[in-house]
Amino acid sequence: MVGDLSLKFIGKEPICDLKKGVFGFPISSHRVSFSAGELKNGRVRTGVCAVMKVGVENTEISRDLEKFEGVLGLDIVSEEELKEKGFLGLRKTKLVCTIGPACCSLDDLEKLALEGMNVARLNMCHNTREWHQNVIRKIKKLNEEKGFSVSVMIDTEGSQIQVVDHGAPSSVKAEDGSIWDFTTEKFEGSRPFTVQANYEGFSEGINVGDELVIDGGMATFEVVEKIGNDLRCKCTDPGLLLPRAKLSFWRDGRLVGRSDELPTLSTKDWSDIEFAISEGVDFIAMSFVKDADAVTHLKNYLSTKSSKSIKVLAKIESLEALHKLDEIVEASDGIMIARGDLGVEIPLEQIPTVQEEITHCCRKFNKPVIIASQLLESMVEYPTPTRAEVADVSEAVRQYADALMLSGESAIGPYGQKALSVLRMTSGRMELWSREENRESVLFENKLEASVPDKIAEQICNCAAGMANNLGLDAIFVYTRHGQMASLISRNRPNPPIFAFTNDSSTRMALNLQWGVTPIFIDLSDDMEANINRSINLVKTKGLIKDGDAVLVVSDIIPTSTAQTVFQSIQYDDVMKLDFGTHIDGHIVDCAFTLAFNPMFNPLFEASREATNTGIKEAGIDGGSAIQEVMESYGVEINGKVCQGIVIG
Numbered sequence: 033m034v035g036d037l038s039l040k041f042i043g044k045e046p047i048c049d050l051k052k053g054v055f056g057f058p059i060s061s062h063r064v065s066f067s068a069g070e071l072k073n074g075r076v077r078t079g080v081c082a083v084m085k086v087g088v089e090n091t092e093i094s095r096d097l098e099k100f101e102g103v104l105g106l107d108i109v110s111e112e113e114l115k116e117k118g119f120l121g122l123r124k125t126k127l128v129c130t131i132g133p134a135c136c137s138l139d140d141l142e143k144l145a146l147e148g149m150n151v152a153r154l155n156m157c158h159n160t161r162e163w164h165q166n167v168i169r170k171i172k173k174l175n176e177e178k179g180f181s182v183s184v185m186i187d188t189e190g191s192q193i194q195v196v197d198h199g200a201p202s203s204v205k206a207e208d209g210s211i212w213d214f215t216t217e218k219f220e221g222s223r224p225f226t227v228q229a230n231y232e233g234f235s236e237g238i239n240v241g242d243e244l245v246i247d248g249g250m251a252t253f254e255v256v257e258k259i260g261n262d263l264r265c266k267c268t269d270p271g272l273l274l275p276r277a278k279l280s281f282w283r284d285g286r287l288v289g290r291s292d293e294l295p296t297l298s299t300k301d302w303s304d305i306e307f308a309i310s311e312g313v314d315f316i317a318m319s320f321v322k323d324a325d326a327v328t329h330l331k332n333y334l335s336t337k338s339s340k341s342i343k344v345l346a347k348i349e350s351l352e353a354l355h356k357l358d359e360i361v362e363a364s365d366g367i368m369i370a371r372g373d374l375g376v377e378i379p380l381e382q383i384p385t386v387q388e389e390i391t392h393c394c395r396k397f398n399k400p401v402i403i404a405s406q407l408l409e410s411m412v413e414y415p416t417p418t419r420a421e422v423a424d425v426s427e428a429v430r431q432y433a434d435a436l437m438l439s440g441e442s443a444i445g446p447y448g449q450k451a452l453s454v455l456r457m458t459s460g461r462m463e464l465w466s467r468e469e470n471r472e473s474v475l476f477e478n479k480l481e482a483s484v485p486d487k488i489a490e491q492i493c494n495c496a497a498g499m500a501n502n503l504g505l506d507a508i509f510v511y512t513r514h515g516q517m518a519s520l521i522s523r524n525r526p527n528p529p530i531f532a533f534t535n536d537s538s539t540r541m542a543l544n545l546q547w548g549v550t551p552i553f554i555d556l557s558d559d560m561e562a563n564i565n566r567s568i569n570l571v572k573t574k575g576l577i578k579d580g581d582a583v584l585v586v587s588d589i590i591p592t593s594t595a596q597t598v599f600q601s602i603q604y605d606d607v608m609k610l611d612f613g614t615h616i617d618g619h620i621v622d623c624a625f626t627l628a629f630n631p632m633f634n635p636l637f638e639a640s641r642e643a644t645n646t647g648i649k650e651a652g653i654d655g656g657s658a659i660q661e662v663m664e665s666y667g668v669e670i671n672g673k674v675c676q677g678i679v680i681g
């Protein structure tokens with residue numbers, strides 16, 4: 033992991049507010065670099081380096097513009113949005129659409145892509161292999177020929193106890209007091225008042241008196257008799273039975289776990305995964321994940337079978353998954369909060385808090401999260417959403433979910449594009465409100481568990497996001513091969529948009545799901561200066577950035593070129609000090625930071641801290657002697673030798 037941070041100003045004016053210089057004074061070209069190379073045990077680890085550069089002369093830009101070449105793989109929708117609304121107008125929340133019969137033509141898919149669909153979701157529960165293949169190919173065709181960048185996700189069917197047949201072609205009403213048989217017996221056609229379940233062992237451990245709940249509350253029955261494996265039930269809360277309705281059993285107000293023996297991935301799911309690999313999808317959303325092992329197993333399988341990197345998302349839709357949330361989130365590449373099936377296993381009133389907890393957990397582990405199901409359910413039938421639905425969407429955006437998903441609204445409803453536009457406009461409005469309220473002024477503080485270089489990269493990204501917010505920068509440019517730093521910055525939910533330049537097409541497609549990140553495909557070299565200049569010139573040539581815009585540049589690309597002599601290596605035992613001062617009309621502003629990796633230096637930090645506090649307290653002509661006294665009272669043991677603190681300057 034490598035980090036590389038620099039500030040780049042386009043155009044003549046030195047900037048700070050940033051457009052007027054720091055405290056009104058011009059900023060000179062200035063560069064600081066560091067890189068953590070060797071660690072204590074002598075093993076060479078990947079380096080971490082940072083570059084800060086302020087000020088670029090106009091001539092440099094003009095010179096680079098002359099030699100500009102290459103292609104900027106920015107999708108046409110982001111490009112249009114950027115031209116129309118500017119950096120801060122770019123939507124941060126990503127949008128996922130379930131593709132079904134109502135939106136599977138090339139024309140419909142193009143309309144959804146134009147309306148802002150970032151990811152197309154295909155649920156393998158429905159329709160044929162050929163149908164899915166056809167849709168995937170149409171999406172790839174649109175990406176290639178029309179300049180979109182829509183990622184493809186498939187959902188595995190997973191294993192769950194559900195209705196195979198309920199005696200009617202579509203929905204059927206269960207009346208109060210009516211008696212129904214639930215069975216796994218296979219029979220031709222349909223029988224009235226008979227529901228066929230998909231799983232042989234569905235009634236094991238179920239007692240007379242238990243409650244059988246349909247689809248989390250569509251209808252409720254009481255088990256009145258067990259006949260072999262079959263259950264005879266009386267309807268106690270009338271309602272609808274839909275095709276593929278989910279069955280759950282409850283006793284004394286608690287869920288009776290029934291799906292333990294069902295495999296997370298069935299034989300059909302494995303065959304769908306093979307299909308997904310062969311079609312080169314970008315994400316596989318795994319249904320009914322119970323633990324981290326299932327996710328790890330699939331990830332390992334994909335890493336050996338697929339030449340491209342396919343990301344594995346775990347769908348959180350059972351009580352079991354909630355109990356193992358941390359381990360599942362940590363093991364996966366992202367999460368889908370499948371509120372539909374989750375509502376079958378937990379009381380509905382718990383969904384909002386559970387959603388917020390899962391979203392928070394994903395932030396903690398830096399994994400993208402999709403909030404799914406019933407966001408605009410009424411739009412499956414009606415052209416406008418309810419006010420409550422818009423409030424639900426806004427709440428998901430307020431929680432900083434990475435993505436929102438449409439299900440039946442786009443798959444079967446006649447108003448799919450309109451529903452997508454409601455998501456887009458509601459997200460944009462809420463994002464603006466959050467920014468104006470400066471809700472994310474306190475950056476996300478949970479640290480990720482990682483190696484020292486990764487922690488440093490994380491800190492660089494946290495600083496970068498804070499700096500971009502505090503200085504009111506226009507954009508953050510991240511140069512990344514695997515998307516790690518783009519994702520670490522996104523985790524901080526900064527105000528400016530994040531443009532992730534990558535030369536890896538899997539990374540580009542994966543970043544489509546990450547909050548606030550606009551992925552851009554571009555050729556990258558080891559020469560960061562060349563990468564920065566080329567990409568800025570390309571962006572500039574397209575008219576997407578203008579003189580005076582301030583861009584923060586972060587990179588995780590390790591420079592190998594010998595020309596990069598500017599990078600200095602900082603060892604584990606080194607102490608790095610970054611100190612800068614300026615004056616405004618004779619008033620001096622001084623600022624310094626110190627960074628060390630070896631805890632041996634902690635007493636030195638304590639001495640400096642106490643001396644600084646004394647300096648602040650005693651501020652005045654004689655403050656220096658008080659500082660000196662405190663500093664000299666400290667003895668710091670460094671490599672076995674006790675050294676006395678001294679004040680320099």
Ligand SMILES: Nc1ncnc2c1ncn2[C@@H]1O[C@H](COP(=O)(O)OP(=O)(O)OP(=O)(O)O)[C@@H](O)[C@H]1O
Nearest residue numbers: 130131132133155157158159372373439440443444
């Ligand atoms: N490819 C498809 N072909 C036909 N109908 C589809 C297709 N995809 C979705 N649908 C329809 O759209 C509705 C919503 O689909 P979606 O897959 O989001 O929900 P679901 O069927 O409840 O499954 P899950 O619980 O896995 O989300 C489904 O009820 C189904 O009728």
Ligand SMILES: CC(=O)C(=O)O
Nearest residue numbers: 370371372373404405
């Ligand atoms: C999306 C999904 O699978 C659910 O909400 O159940």
